[in-house]
Amino acid sequence: MLPTFNEYGMLPAGDYELTLDELRSSLLVVGPSPSPPNWDKEWRLSLVDNLEVMVRQLWAVGVTEIFVDGSFAEDKDHPNDIDGYFECDMDALISGTLERELNRIDHYKVWTWDPKARQPDRGSFKAQLPMWHRYRVELYPHFGQLCGIQDKYGNDLEFPSAFRMSRRDGRPRGIIKIGETP
Template structure:
């Protein structure tokens, strides 16, 4: 197990902080391999978690190819959930590239499924899930959202204020407890 990512805290969360790791390191971390105490996690689904990282790798490579450097990974994937539904995250991009549509067009030129969109009208239901999912989720089981200063996430704090992704993704959605986040590092062999 790679020590760049620490064990889960007593709340079952990645401890507070930003953890810079490559995809290679992520595959060998506690997030994929599971906690040391296997008796406490008899149903830990390492194969599923590694598969999710492989799907994330496809999308990260596309983002890196169009010049996006900062990609952050979060959601239940950074919690002690045996079988997270997916990987959530965000990436930092240029506002003008996003608003103009150039970023989405460039990403969809790279992706054979053309999944790069955040258009709510394109969300589709998935059996057993209460909310409709984006096309990228249906193909990769990963949802990565664009972020630039001033763009809200749709996630609200305890006072009802909308948070931007950097703040929203550094807290547990169910109870607001602070948690860590993964920043993917571009590396050869990823």
């Protein structure tokens, strides 16, 4: 069970393991109580449905350590997307094997982290990966490398550290670990 959002509108620091079904019935989708008037439960549910497609593809290639957060894990009425990372084998990633296996499964062939594959989004100035354009979910591979995000002191972080702090103010926050459905 998830705790309620803290005074900063985030999950309290910690890892919270949820299955996809538990995620669908959590406060991240149904909203806190009392529910804010503009809470977009339908949008949040569609994001989880899209996340499920990608998570099942990762499971199919043997990836089980999957974590999600971003504005989806905050008290934002209408989050833009779901962000996350997954732990993977460095050799499978660097050789391109992981990307090829995932794209063999995905009908839209969206699995890439190549910056050249980013396309602008009409609603912003930010270029997004193909997976974001199709699913509104961005999942990044992690094998122990730095991720390009820095803490408030300018130190480079790995995904596990970076995803457990607010990018706005560096406060610690909670993250969701996707548990496998039995």
